[in-house]
Structures are given as structure tokens and as C-alpha cells.
Amino acid sequence: MATxxxxxxxxxxxxPLLFLVSALTFVLVxxxxxxxxxxxxxxxxxxxxxxxxxxxxxLDEPLxxxxxxxxxxxxxxxxxxxxxxxxxxxxxxxxxLPVSLSxxxxxTIVSGVLGVLLGLLSARRxxxxxxxxxVLALVGLAVPAFWFALVLIAVGAVRLRWFPVTGYxxxxxxxxxxxxxxxxxxxxxxxxxxxIIAKQTRDSVLDTFGRDFIRVMQAxxxxxxxxLYRHVLRNAALPLVTVLGVVLVSLLAAAVFVETxxxxxxxxxxxQQATVQHxxxxxxxxxxxxxxLVVLVNLLVDLAYSRLDPRVRAA
Amino acid sequence: xxxxxxxxxxxSRNRRPLIRRVxxxxxxxxxxxxxxxxxxxxxxxxxxxxxxPLDQDLGHVLSGPTADHLLGTDNLGRxxxxxxxxxxxxxxxxxxxxxxxxxxxxxxxGLASGFLGGWVDWLTVRTADLLFALPGIxxxxxxxxxxxxxxxxxxxxxxxxxxxxxIRILRSQTLGIREELYVAAAKVAGLTRQQxxxxxxxxxxxxxxxxxxxxxxxxxxxxxAGLGFLGLGAQPPDPxxxxxxxxxxxxxxxxxxxxxxSGIPLVxxxxxxxxxxxxxxxxxxxxxxxxxxxAPTDAPRTVRDDRRPAGTVTTNxxxxxxxxxxxxxxxxxxxxxxxxxxxxxxxxxxGETVGVVGESGCGKSVTSLGILGLVPGGGRVAQGQVLFDGxxxxxxxxxxxxxRGTGIAYVSQEPMVALDPMFTVGRQLGExxxxxxxxxxxxxxxxxxxxxxxxxxxxxxxxxxxxxxxLSGGMAQRVAIALALAGRPKLLIADEPTTALDVTVQxxxxxxxxxxxxxxxxxxxxxxxxxxxxADLCHRAVVMYAGQVVEAADVEExxxxxxxxxxxxxxxxxxxxxxxxxxxxxxPGTVPAPRxxxxxxxxxxxxxxxxxxxAEPVTLTEPAPDxxxxxxxxxxxxxxxxx
Numbered sequence: 022m023a024t025x026x027x028x029x030x031x032x033x034x035x036x037p038l039l040f041l042v043s044a045l046t047f048v049l050v051x052x053x054x055x056x057x058x059x060x061x062x063x064x065x066x067x068x069x070x071x072x073x074x075x076x077x078x079x080l081d082e083p084l085x086x087x088x089x090x091x092x093x094x095x096x097x098x099x100x101x102x103x104x105x106x107x108x109x110x111x112x113x114x115x116x117x118l119p120v121s122l123s124x125x126x127x128x129t130i131v132s133g134v135l136g137v138l139l140g141l142l143s144a145r146r147x148x149x150x151x152x153x154x155x156v157l158a159l160v161g162l163a164v165p166a167f168w169f170a171l172v173l174i175a176v177g178a179v180r181l182r183w184f185p186v187t188g189y190x191x192x193x194x195x196x197x198x199x200x201x202x203x204x205x206x207x208x209x210x211x212x213x214x215x216x217i218i219a220k221q222t223r224d225s226v227l228d229t230f231g232r233d234f235i236r237v238m239q240a241x242x243x244x245x246x247x248x249l250y251r252h253v254l255r256n257a258a259l260p261l262v263t264v265l266g267v268v269l270v271s272l273l274a275a276a277v278f279v280e281t282x283x284x285x286x287x288x289x290x291x292x293q294q295a296t297v298q299h300x301x302x303x304x305x306x307x308x309x310x311x312x313x314l315v316v317l318v319n320l321l322v323d324l325a326y327s328r329l330d331p332r333v334r335a336a
Numbered sequence: 337x338x339x340x341x342x343x344x345x346x347x348s349r350n351r352r353p354l355i356r357r358v359x360x361x362x363x364x365x366x367x368x369x370x371x372x373x374x375x376x377x378x379x380x381x382x383x384x385x386x387x388x389p390l391d392q393d394l395g396h397v398l399s400g401p402t403a404d405h406l407l408g409t410d411n412l413g414r415x416x417x418x419x420x421x422x423x424x425x426x427x428x429x430x431x432x433x434x435x436x437x438x439x440x441x442x443x444x445x446g447l448a449s450g451f452l453g454g455w456v457d458w459l460t461v462r463t464a465d466l467l468f469a470l471p472g473i474x475x476x477x478x479x480x481x482x483x484x485x486x487x488x489x490x491x492x493x494x495x496x497x498x499x500x501x502x503i504r505i506l507r508s509q510t511l512g513i514r515e516e517l518y519v520a521a522a523k524v525a526g527l528t529r530q531q532x533x534x535x536x537x538x539x540x541x542x543x544x545x546x547x548x549x550x551x552x553x554x555x556x557x558x559x560x561a562g563l564g565f566l567g568l569g570a571q572p573p574d575p576x577x578x579x580x581x582x583x584x585x586x587x588x589x590x591x592x593x594x595x596x597x598s599g600i601p602l603v604x605x606x607x608x609x610x611x612x613x614x615x616x617x618x619x620x621x622x623x624x625x626x627x628x629x630x631a632p633t634d635a636p637r638t639v640r641d642d643r644r645p646a647g648t649v650t651t652n653x654x655x656x657x658x659x660x661x662x663x664x665x666x667x668x669x670x671x672x673x674x675x676x677x678x679x680x681x682x683x684x685x686x687g688e689t690v691g692v693v694g695e696s697g698c699g700k701s702v703t704s705l706g707i708l709g710l711v712p713g714g715g716r717v718a719q720g721q722v723l724f725d726g727x728x729x730x731x732x733x734x735x736x737x738x739x740r741g742t743g744i745a746y747v748s749q750e751p752m753v754a755l756d757p758m759f760t761v762g763r764q765l766g767e768x769x770x771x772x773x774x775x776x777x778x779x780x781x782x783x784x785x786x787x788x789x790x791x792x793x794x795x796x797x798x799x800x801x802x803x804x805x806x807l808s809g810g811m812a813q814r815v816a817i818a819l820a821l822a823g824r825p826k827l828l829i830a831d832e833p834t835t836a837l838d839v840t841v842q843x844x845x846x847x848x849x850x851x852x853x854x855x856x857x858x859x860x861x862x863x864x865x866x867x868x869x870x871a872d873l874c875h876r877a878v879v880m881y882a883g884q885v886v887e888a889a890d891v892e893e894x895x896x897x898x899x900x901x902x903x904x905x906x907x908x909x910x911x912x913x914x915x916x917x918x919x920x921x922x923x924p925g926t927v928p929a930p931r932x933x934x935x936x937x938x939x940x941x942x943x944x945x946x947x948x949x950x951a952e953p954v955t956l957t958e959p960a961p962d963x964x965x966x967x968x969x970x971x972x973x974x975x976x977x978x979x
Contacts, residue, residue: 041466045475049482163607165558167565168599171585175592186588233753240708240748240829241768241820242741251767255758274471278562282585292474293566296481304481311474319469331758331803 024324031323035316042312043095043305047088050301095309101302105295110306114288118310120189121287123199124280125272127207132214132272133265139215140222144230145249154219161216167278170209174282177205187284206283210275214268221264225257232256258329266322270315354543357619364615367608374605378424387415389422389575398591407597410583416597423575427605430491430560431553437495438502438552443545445499446506451514451533461507464500472497473559480568487560487569494559502548506541513537543620550613554606561602577602661686661859662707662744662827663723667730669699669706671715676930677703677883679720684827689853689860691874691891693867693906697927699883700863701749704829707861708744709736724827742772745820749832751813755804761788761815762800768822787818790855792848810841814848821852827859828852834869846872867910871895879903882928882938885956888964899965899973901943937968945969 058075066074075081079090094101100110139157143150178186184205190198229235230253238248277289284290288307295303327333358364377384387393387405393413400408407416449460475497476490483489513536522532563569564578565585572579577598584594660683669677677699684690692700705711707722709729722729724743729736740746748754756764765784769775773783788796791814804812813833820828830849834842850873853860862873870877870891877894879887879902887900898904905923907913925942934940940950949968959970967973 035469038466038469042470042475046478049478052482159607159610160603163554163603163610165561165599165602165606167562168581168595168602171581171588171595172599175588175595179589179592233748233750234756236705236710236712237746237748237754237816237819238756239710240705240740240744240746242737242745242771242823243767244771247767247771252756252758256756270469270471274473277473277477278566281566292477293568296477296568297566299481299484301481304478308474308478311471315469315471329758331760332805 024327027323027327028320031320032316035319038316039309039312043092043309044088046305046308047091048084050305051084051087100306100309103295103300103303105298105300105303110302113291113303114306114310117286117288117291119191120285121276121280121289123192123203124206124210124276124285124287125269127203128210128214128272128276129265129269131207132211132218132268135211136215136218137222137261139219140224141226141254143219143223144226151223154223158216158220161213164212165278166209166212166275167282169212170205170279170282173205173209187282189283189285189287202283202285206279206285209282210272210279213275214272217264217268218261221261222257225260226253229253229256255329259326262322262325262329266318269318269322273311273314273318354546354616354619358612358615361615361619363611364619367612367615370604370608371612374424374601375428378421378428381418381421381425385415385418385421387418389419390414390573391418398587398594400591400593408591408593410580410594411587411591416580416594419575419580420577420597420601423577423580424601426487426564426570426574426576427557427560430487431556433488433491434495434498434556435549435553437492438498439545439549441496441499442502442548443506443541446503447510447533447537447541449503450507450510451529451537457507460503464503467497468500468504470497473562476559476563477568480563485568485571487563490563490568491556491560494556498552498555502545502552505544505548509541509544510537513540543616547613547617547620550609550616554609554613557602557606557609659685660723661688661725662861663721664703664707665721665723667703667706667720667722668718669702669711669715670718671702671711671713671930674930675718675883676715677706680880680883680885681720682878682885682888684859684861686826687853687857687859688876689862689874691870691877692861692863692880693865693870693877693903694880695865695906695927697929698880700880701831703880704746704831704861704863707829708740708746709733741768741820741823741825743825744827744829745823745825747813747816747820747828747830747833750836751809751816752804752836754816755812755819757804759803760800761802761804761807765800765815765819765822768819772823783822787821788815790821790852791815791818792844793818808841809837810844813837813841813845817845817848817852821856824856825858827861829861829863831863832865833862834866835864849873865906867895867907868912871912879906882933883930884938884966885964886939886966890962893963897974899959899963899970900939900967901945901969901973902939904973905942937966 058071058078058080062071062074072081079087082090098111100114102109103113106113139150139154143154174186178184185198185202188202190202192199235248235253238252243252273289276287277293279285280287280290281293288310291303292307292311294300295307359368391414393405393409393415395413396402396405396409397411397413398409399405399413402408405415405417407420409415410419445460445464449457472494476494479493480486480490522536527535560569561576561578561581564576565582566578567582569578570576580598581595581602584591584598587594662684664683665681667677667680668675680699680703682690682692692703694700702711702715706717707729709717711717717730720730724735724739727735727739729739755761762781762784765787766777766780769780769783769787770777773780775783784800785796788799793799793811793814799807799811799815804815807815817833828849833849834845837845846869849860849862852858853873860873862869864870874891877889877891878885879894879900881902887894887898887903889899894903895907898907902923905921908921909923911920923942928934928938928941934951936952937943937946937950937954940946943950947968954966954968956964956966957970958964959974963974965973
């Protein structure tokens with residue numbers, strides 16, 4: 022019940038974000054130089070033909086009214102049709118969503134596992150590993166995903182031929198090839214995320230180790246294993262969850278580049294193509310989808326936080 | 337015109353200018369060097385290159401580095417060094433545009449929000465929070481789809497989208513500074529808002545602004561290259577860094593070398609901006625948070641001067657002889673190479689309660705943790721023995737681990753942070769019980785109830801289901817004591833167990849400790865600065881000053897006739913003995929920090945009775961049977977008393 026209330030409250034509080042983004046997009050689009058009606062009817066149409074098309078497109082109405090009509094259509098699942106392919110935008114987006122979700126889910130798992138392991142090792146062992154994690158954090162954030170992706174292709178696909186150069190095989194077609202086609206994209210997506218997570222894990226584990234209750238447990242004979250794996254980890258997980266949320270949102274952004282490099286038909290590469298082609302309805306739809314994903318990620322973070330922290334759970 | 341005088345902003349002494357402090361750091365100097373070099377080379381590109389960025393040399397396409405083409409050529413034989421330097425110009429411009437917007441918005445709104453408060457603050461924070469949640473690159477793509485190829489629009493947008501980060505930081509810093517005393521004083525002195533902002537607030541924010549600007553510039557460089565790579569920036573054949581990477585991607589199989597000149601300068605630039613930001617931050621905050629206790633600096637001057645041959649102090653073990661449960665002998669503890677506890681010795685007999693008394697900073701807590709081998713702050717036991725039931729815990733880590741919980745248990749000062757906030761009381765107690773008793777869950781549960789009963793918790797079953805944050809301070813301390821009792825210890829170390837509690841609760845906890853000791857027969861070592869606690873509970877007291885034992889005696893004898901001026905001063909300052917209408921006597925001065933310990937008597941500077949003899953190291957003597965004192969006048973004090 023408390024969880025349900027939390028979900029509702031979070032969803033309500035993220036509505037402004039959705040409206041802001043869609044309104045922003047809408048206003049920007051209305052600034053497009055050139056006249057869509059003129060583009061459709063051509064240079065030689067009569068004034069009446071032109072006016073008819075303008076009315077059909079709703080362009081004769083004031084901007085807020087146009088936005089309202091757009092919103093109403095969106096709520097009916099109608100995001101318009103692609104100017105480029107003529108397909109309904111919703112079906113274009115729905116076809117592409119699974120690709121991005123595979124990539125981002127795999128990227129989250131890989132960077133989460135690798136980052137937490139590295140951070141833990143560095144906190145436990147100290148010495149060289151501490152330096153290594155610091156260097157990784159600096160470099161991981163400095164190396165752009167798209168360039169790192171090319172390096173991975175040059176080594177892992179062109180030279181060693183272990184993985185396909187580009188392309189994406191749907192899971193339903195061939196699970197093994199699906200996995201192989203994801204390895205390099207996931208690695209390039211994860212580099213900076215691993216860096217951030219490893220550093221955060223190390224810092225919050227060390228921070229937790231310095232807290233009073235850990236000393237009390239040591240003094241009263243709790244086992245090392247339990248202190249580290251039950252008590253320190255559980256407490257260190259809290260700040261980590263927040264960071265994980267930020268990382269997930271940054272993965273959404275990085276997916277634009279990674280999907281483009283690997284020619285994966287996902288939401289990110291769609292946004293890039295639509296930008297190049299000035300396919301406005303598709304852009305609007307993609308932005309809406311991505312914003313909804315951001316809202317969902319933040320919701321998941323809040324839920325995870327409230328599961329983990331008894332103080333929030335009770336509130 | 338006369339300016340009102342104002343107190344000046346607090347400044348650390350001997351501070352060199354920020355730029356010098358950044359440059360003395362290798363990372364700072366290297367980063368700044370690279371950025372300056374790159375900027376100059378980019379601006380002077382026409383002078384530095386022999387080939388134009390668009391000149392094609394079709395006889396040498398996709399070549400590696402040669403004397404003619406230092407970084408090689410691309411698929412049209414164009415010189416990569418030239419394209420890199422000319423391409424850097426668009427990067428520079430993009431960073432300039434985005435930074436200008438970022439700083440203009442960020443500094444103005446951050447300052448206004450923090451300084452003015454009210455609706456300005458409310459609106460700014462709300463908007464910033466909304467923008468913060470967006471993936472900026474997506475919005476930039478929308479802008480580029482509307483204004484094709486217009487990188488200026490993209491960079492200005494990106495500057496806007498990046499500003500919430502700096503707005504939040506500057507807002508909270510401004511809020512902090514505004515509340516500080518000297519700004520309040522400046523206001524009283526009649527300065528205008530602009531003057532306060534310009535003179536007192538802006539100077540303090542400069543390093544933060546530089547740090548944020550450097551980190552943001554790093555992101556802009558990446559994003560600008562990314563847009564170029566996606567074909568959304570300047571159009572071919574104009575060179576951009578991102579475009580170079582895109583060219584390289586077309587020739588991955590034939591000329592993987594191209595990845596190097598197209599990517600490495602980009603990575604180095606982002607790296608340089610990032611570590612420049614870190615260097616400025618470190619330089620700006622250097623010396624602010626270095627704890628005196630833990631700083632690993634030069635060895636203190638006086639420490640070893642007064643060292644006597646080991647063993648002279650073991651006299652006080654004569655009292656209980658070999659029958660002592662715990663015998664601490666010549667225990668010295670270092671933290672960060674600085675001795676904080678020196679040659680402390682005392683014994684505790686089975687069932688005995690001993691109080692360790694002294695002001696804060698005398699090494700009481702460190703000593704009690706040192707017994708368990710848990711010195712905080714990376715410290716270590718430098719020498720000495722801790723004999724528990726005849727086994728030296730310093731020499732044997734295995735015995736030490738073994739004894740924790742079952743032989744010696746520990747209760748800390750702050751009950752509210754002594755329990756893991758994530759687990760229920762029952763889970764934590766259950767874990768301790770199962771660890772020590774090796775029993776199954778059912779037995780553990782009934783033992784948990786029993787333990788909670790022992791510490792007088794009214795409804796054990798209900799409390800076991802609660803989390804620490806749902807307990808009151810007194811309740812939490814009872815639970816912490818129950819946790820310590822789980823291993824049926826022979827000795828309980830309680831480090832100021834009542835200091836953090838309300839007075840009424842203090843009395844309850846003390847009564848509980850006394851009853852527990854009577855019931856279980858365990859010995860108790862209680863660290864305290866409260867003579868009431870000593871009088872109430874203890875058989876014997878050990879007084880510590882500046883890391884040394886200065887007096888040890890039976891409580892009644894000590895109260896009747898203290899044999900060290902420090903003990904006498906502490907007793908006189910005891911609020912329990914205060915007489916109505918008279919000011920409470922205090923000991924002038926403060927306990928010296930470990931670094932400042934003199935070679936002679938450490939209390940001499942605060943002592944009314946000090947004379948020339950006190951400049952020499954003073955040893956612990958036994959002026960009367962079972963009484964120890966570290967004072968040159970101990971015989972005199974024994975005969976005459978302190979008053």
C-alpha cells in the first residue's frame with residue numbers, strides 16, 4: 022500500500038517533466054524555418070489549395086491550441102506519421118524500443134556488476150587497486166563512447182574477428198547471435214558507467230567502514246564476512262542506488278552514439294537519423310519515449326531506495 | 337568617501353594565489369600545459385602546418401606518420417595534423433559559446449537564488465530540478481533537427497541544459513556564506529547588497545566556478561565531437577574532431593592508425609579539463625580538512641624523551657597480581673605516526689568495575705579501543721601488552737578476534753549510531769547470539785528475548801521488530817548493551833555510555849549497568865568524565881591526562897585525598913559537588929594536542945603547584961600502597977592534601 026502510494030506520488034510529480042519536454046519540443050518544432058503546408062502542396066498550388074492544407078494540418082490555429090490537439094492525439098496513441106517513411110510514428114518507435122532496451126539493460130547489468138566488483142576489490146585491497154580505480158574513473162569519463170566503440174570494432178571485430186562488426190540480431194531470431202551482436206555495443210556503452218560505479222562503490226564502502234556501528238560490531242565479535250557482505254554492503258548500497266539512476270539516464274544518452282556506430286535499429290539511432298532527415302514527428306515521438314524512460318528509471322530508483330532503507334519505508 | 341569598515345573574509349594564512357597552488361600539482365601543471373599548448377596551436381594553425389586542411393595528396397592516401405605528414409593522411413590524402421589543428425577551432429568556438437551561456441546563467445541564477453531567496457529561489461530551484469532530469473543530448477538533437485547544422489544553436493542550448501548543475505552548487509554555497517558571521521556583520525556595517533556580493537561572496541565562489549567550468553567544458557568537448565561524428569556539426573569537407581573520427585570509422589579495416597590522431601587528442605583534452613578541475617578543487621581546499629590527529633607528518637619532538645625502561649610501571653599490578661582478568665601493561669598507541677597514548681598500565685580483577693577518567697582528548701577512548709585492537713583513524717598499538725586471562729592480545733591477533741564479544745564486549749558512546757540502521761533489533765541481536773552460541777534460529781530468538789529482558793526493555797517482542805531509527809536514545813543504548821551481553825562477556829568496556837543521553841535516562845542506564853554487573857559478575861571498564869558515574873559504579877579509578885595515566889587509586893581514597901593536582905582539579909570542577917551561589921571552579925587552559933606534549937609534566941602548564949622540577953619528565957610512583965601518581969609532589973600531597 023505504501024509502495025503503491027509512492028508510485029502514484031512519484032508519477033504525479035514527474036508529470037511536469039513530461040509536459041515541459043513535450044511543450045519545449047512543440048515550441049521548437051513550431052520554429053522550423055519553412056512552411057510544412059507549402060512543402061506539401063508545392064510551389065505551384067493555388068492559394069485555396071494551400072489554405073485547405075494549412076487548415077487540415079491545423080496550422081491556422083494559435084500555438085497553444087495546436088499543442089492541445091497534439092496532446093489529445095498523443096493520449097490516443099497517435100504520434101503522427103513519419104515524414105520520411107510514411108509509417109505511423111508509434112509503430113516505428115515500438116519496433117525500435119526492444120533493441121534499445123536490450124542494449125541498456127545489458128549495459129546496466131554489466132556496468133553494475135563490473136563496477137561494484139571493482140569498487141569492492143579496491144576498497145578491500147587498497148594500494149594499487151585504489152590508484153587503478155582512480156585512473157579508470159578519470160579515463161573512463163574522458164574516453165567518448167563512440168571512439169571507444171570504434172577501437173573495440175578495430176580490435177575485436179576487424180582484427181580478431183570474434184564479434185560482428187555492426188548489426189543487431191533480434192533475440193527471437195537467434196539467441197546466440199543476439200548475444201554476440203551485443204557484446205561490443207554493451208562494452209562501449211559501459212566504460213564510463215563502470216568507472217563511475219566503481220569509484221562510488223569504493224567511496225561509499227570506505228565511508229561505511231568508518232561508521233560507529235561497524236566498530237561496535239567488530240568489537241563485539243561479528244564475523245568479518247558478515248560485517249562486509251551484510252552490513253557494509255547493505256549500507257553502502259544506498260548512495261549507490263542514486264548514482265545508478267544517474268548512470269542509467271546517461272546510458273540512454275550514450276545509446277544514441279553507440280547504436281549509430283553499430284548500426285543497431287534502436288531509439289537512439291532513430292533519433293540521430295530523424296535529426297539528419299528533419300523528420301519532426303519521429304523526433305517528437307522519440308523524445309517523448311526517452312523522457313518516459315527517464316521518468317521510469319527515476320521511479321525504479323525511488324522504489325529501490327525505499328525497499329533498501331527502512332527509514333524511507335516507514336515514512 | 338569613507339568606506340564602512342567591515343570584518344574581512346576569513347583567509348588561511350600564507351596562501352599563495354590559486355594559480356600557483358594549481359601549478360605546483362603535477363596534474364594541474366600538465367593539464368594546463370596541454371590546454372594552453374593546444375589552444376595556441378589551434379589559433380596559430382596556418383603558421384604551424386605546411387598542408388592546408390583541405391589539400392588532397394592522392395598519392396599518399398591513408399598513410400601512417402611520415403616526415404611530410406606527421407600524423408598521417410586520410411582517405412583523400414589530406415594531412416591529419418592540419419585537419420586536427422584547424423578542426424580544433426570549431427571545438428574552441430563551441431566550448432566558448434556553451435561556457436558563456438553556462439556561466440552567465442549559472443552564476444547569475446545560482447547567486448540570485450542563494451542570496452535573494454524567496455520566490456526567485458523557489459522558481460530557480462524548481463526549474464533547475466526539472467532540467468536536471470533531462471538527457472541533454474536528446475534536446476540538443478531536437479534543436480539540430482529544427483535548425484539543421486546550426487552548431488551555435490546547439491551549443492547555446494547545451495549551455496542552458498548544463499546550467500542546473502552549477503546553479504545548485506553555487507546556490508548552496510552562497511546560502512552558506514550568507515549565513516556566516518562576517519557577512520551578517522557586513523550588512524550591519526551598512527554595505528549594499530552589491531558590495532556584499534562583490535567583496536565577500538564572489539571571491540569565495542571563484543574556485544568553485546572554475547572547477548565547474550572546467551568539468552562542463554570537458555563535457556562540451558565530448559558532445560561537440562559526438563555531434564560532428566554523427567554528421568550534425570560542420571559539414572564536410574570542413575574539418576572537425578568528430579568528423580575525423582567519422583572518417584577513421586570509414587577506414588577501420590584499411591587504416592586503423594587513423595583512430596589514434598583522431599581520438600587521442602580528444603581524449604587528452606577531456607582528461608586535461610577533468611583533472612584541471614580536480615586540481616583546482618584540491619588546491620582551493622588544501623589544508624582545510626586535514627585532521628591534526630591523522631595527518632602523517634613529521635614525528636613529534638618530545639615523545640620518546642620521557643621513556644623509561646619498560647616495567648617500572650607494572651607496580652600497580654601488585655594489587656591483583658596474576659589474578660587480574662585484564663592487565664594492560666605499558667600500552668602505547670600511535671595514530672598516523674603520532675603517539676596519542678603512552679605507556680598506560682592498569683589491571684582489572686574479575687567482577688571489578690574500573691573507571692577511566694579525564695577530559696576529552698586525553699586518550700581514554702583510544703585506550704579502551706586499543707585493548708580490543710580497534711584503534712580508530714588507522715592507528716596501531718605501538719608497544720605494550722594487553723593480557724586477558726593470561727593471553728597477550730597484542731601479540732596474538734587470533735586470540736584478539738576470539739576474545740571480542742565473548743571475553744570482552746563493547747558499548748559505545750552514541751547509541752543512535754551504534755546499531756546498523758538497515759536491520760531490525762531482532763536481526764542484529766540474533767546475529768550476535770548465533771555467532772556466539774552456535775544455536776539454531778528458534779533458540780536464538782528466545783535468547784534475544786531474554787537479552788532484551790535483561791536490559792529491562794518492556795515489550796521485547798515488539799522492540800525486536802523495530803529498526804534503530806524507531807528507538808529512543810535510552811532504548812537504543814539498552815539494545816546496544818544487550819548486543820554486548822550476547823556473548824556472555826567477562827569484561828564489558830563501556831565508552832561514555834551515558835554522555836549522549838538525557839539526565840533521567842542516564843541514571844536508568846547506570847542503574848542497569850550496576851544491576852547487570854551484580855547479576856552476571858562481569859567486570860566493567862567504564863570510560864567517563866563524570867565523577868558521579870565513578871562514585872556510583874566504580875571500585876577503582878584511573879585518571880588519564882594527555883595520553884598518560886596520572887593517577888590510579890581506589891575510588892574512596894581518591895575522592896578523599898587525590899594525589900595529583902589534575903585529579904584534584906577535576907574533582908573540584910565536578911558539578912555534583914557544586915555549592916549553590918558559588919561559581920563552579922574550573923581548570924584553566926585546555927588539554928594539549930598530542931603534537932604539543934611537553935617533555936616534562938604535561939599538566940604543568942595548567943597546574944598551580946608547578947615548579948622547576950616539572951620541566952623534567954615525571955615518572956609514575958607509588959606514594960602509598962595501591963596508589964599511583966605521576967606528580968613530583970605526590971608525597972607532599974599525601975601528607976598535606978591539595979587545598
